[in-house]
Amino acid sequence: MIITINGAGVRKELQRLKVKITNVSDQWRLTKNGKQEVTDVMYLTMFYFSSSGIPAPAVYFVDYKYHCIFLEEIVGSSTLRDHINSVQRRDSCADRGLHELAERVGRILAKMHDENVIHGDLTTSNMLLRRGPEATEPELVFIDFGLSYISALPEDKGVDLFVLEKAFLSTHPDTDVLFEKLLKSYAATSKMSAAVIKKLDEVRLRGRKRSMVG
């Protein structure tokens, strides 16, 4: 960690970085077709290079000796998971706040997928709500891109959403409506949503069939 005026960073070990570091430049270029396996650093930097501005922790330092990266620590935050749980426990009328949040998540996911970034591990524990100055909306920040990769395939994006759906519905009971809002907002924001939602439906069907047989 670097001692700073703003606060400390979070250390994260990356095994894959160990292999890539010695073969810089060409191997890191994104190929036009298909997937390219890249690490956290790439995704975080993609966000910073993309004009759509997807919120993720900043990269402070890449350590070439110990093969790890140092990220911005999102201080003053809680996970979306904890937030949904506490709101549901308190008062079901507060759902409207949750609906707005779900829509925001859908919009950010749409932007991410439009940049062809697949998160790979979408859960409400990987979405942080950072409290801003008083009387402002908390900021949504996505974290943990350790399983991320680049893909333009609607199938991969559909699976990404499916993973979130399963995590969402199993962690937070009675949130079908909430997730629908998320998907609607995703569909409205993403330029390629039709194909993705179609794939999502297919994957959902596949999942069900398997459990019927097994």
Place this chain on the structure above:
Amino acid sequence: MKLTQTLELYPDTRVTQVLFKSVENAAELRQKAVEGKINGALINPTMLVDPFQVLVAANRAFHLHSIGKMKTRSLNSEIIFSLSPTNNISEAFKRFGLSDRDVSVLVVVVHGKDELQAVADVTAMVDGQQLPVDQVSSLSDLEKIRKLYKVTPQEETCGSLLDAVVCRMAIKDVM
């Protein structure tokens, strides 16, 4: 006034920043730096957003120095190069290093725990008025910074300009 911080990854190392405005001898300082007579990096503060940006650059430079992987010839030039979002060394010196007509300068000295004399020696060479380092943002040329680091307006709504800048500094040779 001046700001001294420890590099947590290298706990025996300190980074001190000293900020000056109304500098009269920029050309002389630059010449001395070229001749290797200055034990510190001379940075153009209009390209800086925050002292943290300098700390990150110093950390990176020191790290590369410690594993023998610097791209430039000295630790001080590596600090200047680390500030740049690109891998072009001469461009980095041109944009972030001190030039003859500059009227402000941020001096960065990397030193050991007890080597404060090194800081005093470099500070004495500058003919200018010291400012508290945390006021460096009052000298920032934000438009030039945004342009050079290619920061989009959407990024700035999502995170700060400082984050965008530091990110590009951190990953430039991975990309």
